[in-house]
Amino acid sequence: DIQMTQSPSTLSASVGDRVIITCRASQSISSWLAWYQQKPGRAPKLLIYKASRSESGVPSRFSGSGSGTEFTLTISGLQPDDFATYYCQQYSSSYSFGQGTKLEIK
Amino acid sequence: DVHLVDSGGDLVKPGGSLRLSCAASSFTFSDYTMTWVRQAPGRGLEWVSSISTSGDYTYYADSVKGRFTISRDNADNSLFLQMHRLRAEDTAVYYCARGPPLGILFPFDYWGQGTLVTVSS
Numbered sequence: 001d002i003q004m005t006q007s008p009s010t011l012s013a014s015v016g017d018r019v020i021i022t023c024r025a026s027q028s029i030s031s032w033l034a035w036y037q038q039k040p041g042r043a044p045k046l047l048i049y050k051a052s053r054s055e056s057g058v059p060s061r062f063s064g065s066g067s068g069t070e071f072t073l074t075i076s077g078l079q080p081d082d083f084a085t086y087y088c089q090q091y092s093s094s095y096s097f098g099q100g101t102k103l104e105i106k
Numbered sequence: 107d108v109h110l111v112d113s114g115g116d117l118v119k120p121g122g123s124l125r126l127s128c129a130a131s132s133f134t135f136s137d138y139t140m141t142w143v144r145q146a147p148g149r150g151l152e153w154v155s156s157i158s159t160s161g162d163y164t165y166y167a168d169s170v171k172g173r174f175t176i177s178r179d180n181a182d183n184s185l186f187l188q189m190h191r192l193r194a195e196d197t198a199v200y201y202c203a204r205g206p207p208l209g210i211l212f213p214f215d216y217w218g219q220g221t222l223v224t225v226s227s
Binding site for chain 1: 211214215217219220
């Protein structure tokens with residue numbers, strides 16, 4: 001099974017900041033990586049697929065990069081609506097999620 | 107707009123059974139794999155099970171293999187999860203999610219609102 005590890009687990013930032021969340025896979029997953037945003041009491045929302053491709057309607061401040069085992073999600077110019085929990089997911093071999101990164105207001 | 111509605115969650119005793127349903131609309135259901143993902147209270151997301159477009163192929167997480175059965179009714183645009191021998195650690199919100207079309211690698215692009223399963227005596 002492929003294990004996904006995110007860092008940090010919690011991130012404190014202010015509106016307007018640029019933040020980076022990292023996701024590491026236990027083995028190469030090529031670019032078969034997605035990022036989701038989840039708000040309390042809501043279902044996850046797909047933001048990024050194939051490591052760097054934005055889902056339709058996702059603001060351009062969200063961007064993804066990486067391949068193999070190391071990936072990043074960057075949010076440039078944080079907006080109040082962006083404070084949420086973010087998960088990475090590999091879909092190269094079955095499916096598995098990272099443990100999540102909670103983005104909090106500083 | 108694609109719509110998934112989860113239902114069937116309830117309070118059930120350890121060792122009991124429960125059947126979850128997911129009603130799909132506004133897309134060609136039979137063209138997509140479908141999946142159940144769960145989230146224990148205060149915890150992260152865990153993939154539970156997936157089913158192929160025809161229903162011929164099913165996949166399970168080790169934590170539920172042998173106890174849960176995923177199925178679908180393409181004529182009725184419905185997805186199901188039959189859960190047996192439930193344990194306290196199965197307590198979670200269960201989401202159905204749309205997977206990729208057959209033969210394509212893609213994540214879960216639409217999700218239901220979730221249904222809560224609580225396993226407790």
